[in-house]
Amino acid sequence: MEGHSSDAVIAIDKLVKKFGEKVVLNEFTVDLKRGENLVVLGRSGSGKSVLIKCVIGLMRPESGTINVLGEDVLSLDHDGLDNIRSRVGFLFQSNALYDSMTVKQNLEFPMRRHLKNIDFKESMDRIMDALENVGLAHTLNMMPSELSGGMQKRIALARTLILNPEIILYDEPTTGLDPITGKEITLLIKDIQEKYKTSSIIISHDMKCVKRAADRIAVLVNGSCYAVDTYDNLKRSSDPNINQFFE
Amino acid sequence: MRMPDSFNKYLDETGATSRFTYRYFHELVRPRYEIRQFLRQCYLIGYTSLPLIGITGFIMGLVLTIQLRPSLISYGVESQLPVMVALAIVREIGPVITALIFAGKISSSIGAELGSMKVTEQIDAMEVSGTNPFKYLVVTRVAASTLMLPVLVMISDAISLYGSYLGVNIRGNTSLRLFFFQVFQTLQFGDVLPAFIKTFFFGFAIGIIGCYKGYNSSKGTEGVGRSANSAVVVSSLMVFIIDLIAVQITDILGLN
Numbered sequence: 001m002e003g004h005s006s007d008a009v010i011a012i013d014k015l016v017k018k019f020g021e022k023v024v025l026n027e028f029t030v031d032l033k034r035g036e037n038l039v040v041l042g043r044s045g046s047g048k049s050v051l052i053k054c055v056i057g058l059m060r061p062e063s064g065t066i067n068v069l070g071e072d073v074l075s076l077d078h079d080g081l082d083n084i085r086s087r088v089g090f091l092f093q094s095n096a097l098y099d100s101m102t103v104k105q106n107l108e109f110p111m112r113r114h115l116k117n118i119d120f121k122e123s124m125d126r127i128m129d130a131l132e133n134v135g136l137a138h139t140l141n142m143m144p145s146e147l148s149g150g151m152q153k154r155i156a157l158a159r160t161l162i163l164n165p166e167i168i169l170y171d172e173p174t175t176g177l178d179p180i181t182g183k184e185i186t187l188l189i190k191d192i193q194e195k196y197k198t199s200s201i202i203i204s205h206d207m208k209c210v211k212r213a214a215d216r217i218a219v220l221v222n223g224s225c226y227a228v229d230t231y232d233n234l235k236r237s238s239d240p241n242i243n244q245f246f247e
Numbered sequence: 248m249r250m251p252d253s254f255n256k257y258l259d260e261t262g263a264t265s266r267f268t269y270r271y272f273h274e275l276v277r278p279r280y281e282i283r284q285f286l287r288q289c290y291l292i293g294y295t296s297l298p299l300i301g302i303t304g305f306i307m308g309l310v311l312t313i314q315l316r317p318s319l320i321s322y323g324v325e326s327q328l329p330v331m332v333a334l335a336i337v338r339e340i341g342p343v344i345t346a347l348i349f350a351g352k353i354s355s356s357i358g359a360e361l362g363s364m365k366v367t368e369q370i371d372a373m374e375v376s377g378t379n380p381f382k383y384l385v386v387t388r389v390a391a392s393t394l395m396l397p398v399l400v401m402i403s404d405a406i407s408l409y410g411s412y413l414g415v416n417i418r419g420n421t422s423l424r425l426f427f428f429q430v431f432q433t434l435q436f437g438d439v440l441p442a443f444i445k446t447f448f449f450g451f452a453i454g455i456i457g458c459y460k461g462y463n464s465s466k467g468t469e470g471v472g473r474s475a476n477s478a479v480v481v482s483s484l485m486v487f488i489i490d491l492i493a494v495q496i497t498d499i500l501g502l503n
Binding site for chain 2: 053056058078082085086090092093094095096097098099109110113114
């Protein structure tokens with residue numbers, strides 16, 4: 001953890017991930033400070049989603065360390081990973097709503113799994129609270145197929161919020177949405193950060209989303225963390241590797 | 248000597264399926280047990296297959312009786328029609344045809360469902376939600392498929408025999424009681440038990456292949472279609488291979 005900030009909730013150190021011969025992440029190092037939104041910016045296929053999947057234990061890197069909320073993720077057993085996952089929310093790029101379940105059942109699912117002794121009233125209160133936060137309380141008994149893309153994204157966000165996570169990992173939250181809905185989702189991400197004091201890693205190459213949501217930006221180039229700075233500082237940079245994202 | 252790529256691919260696939268099957272047994276005995284999901288799958292896999300299995304069973308019994316009658320008449324043993332049909336249905340045709348229909352309906356639907364869950368990241372979402380997706384999705388489906396097919400085969404056999412009774416009565420006059428008396432007088436323990444036992448293996452093979460193909464689906468929606476298709480093809484082939492092995496074993500044990 002050498003060189004990482006003392007208030008880091010996630011510290012990624014020299015992470016290497018390969019698919020066959022292809023090196024996707026090459027000694028990637030970055031940390032996420034408590035309460036901040038860190039955007040990871042990179043080209044399509046550069047390994048941004050792979051990075052956050054390694055953080056949550058969905059993929060296993062070849063080497064390096066990942067420390068989340070004081071726990072070394074790569075040395076955790078199944079129960080340890082479950083414990084970390086109850087404190088870290090993940091918003092999937094494709095929303096990943098269970099299409100055989102209603103909105104209510106989708107939100108209930110992680111609660112039933114992580115909070116085994118939760119009673120019915122508390123469960124319903126949490127569901128309604130999460131749905132009201134994303135402005136979709138009326139969709140409780142609807143199926144995901146009955147919702148628009150933007151509404152599905154909001155429901156997926158509500159499902160992420162249901163366990164009151166300390167950290168949220170957003171995988172391209174505005175991809176596939178129209179600019180207005182994309183803006184709404186970005187503002188929702190900011191609201192969540194302010195209301196729940198969450199820390200977030202946001203994977204994106206939507207520069208409007210990046211500008212609105214980012215406290216800091218980590219630029220991913222050739223598998224490594226090329227630069228970490230604020231939006232304004234990076235925008236002023238004359239480095240072509242950074243400049244290409246702001247043109 | 249270099250093996251052809253297709254052969255290497257076949258060996259890879261066989262190895263991966265074996266590992267998948269080993270993992271199934273490993274997860275089957277380890278808590279936590281997904282009882283509710285297992286019962287739901289029993290309903291979806293077993294109960295919802297009943298109409299299709301029932302109709303095909305009925306037609307199978309009726310057609311077999313109508314087709315067999317002229318041959319038996321030519322040998323002067325028309326009275327043996329219920330016995331012949333019952334033996335054919337209970338020992339071989341009932342389990343195999345029911346398993347093939349079951350493979351077409353269940354293996355493809357499992358392959359497509361798990362495949363689309365895989366490509367839309369629902370399986371990853373399940374893992375993040377503190378659920379072991381293999382246990383929740385695969386173990387419950389394979390266990391339900393293994394236990395439901397024998398039940399469906401028994402029901403299908405019964406409906407087939409009733410279809411046969413109606414077939415006998417198209418050109419004859421036999422009471423239901425006499426028909427079933429003849430049938431049960433002829434059927435031996437060795438006719439029923441091996442046929443019943445092999446249906447568990449049919450059900451297991453259909454479930455595990457459907458789940459394997461779906462769970463390892465890739466390449467987007469095209470991959471989902473391919474998974475569903477290959478689940479049906481491979482599980483149907485497996486039904487015949489298991490049947491061949493089962494016949495050899497019953498022969499060696501002297502149950503034929």
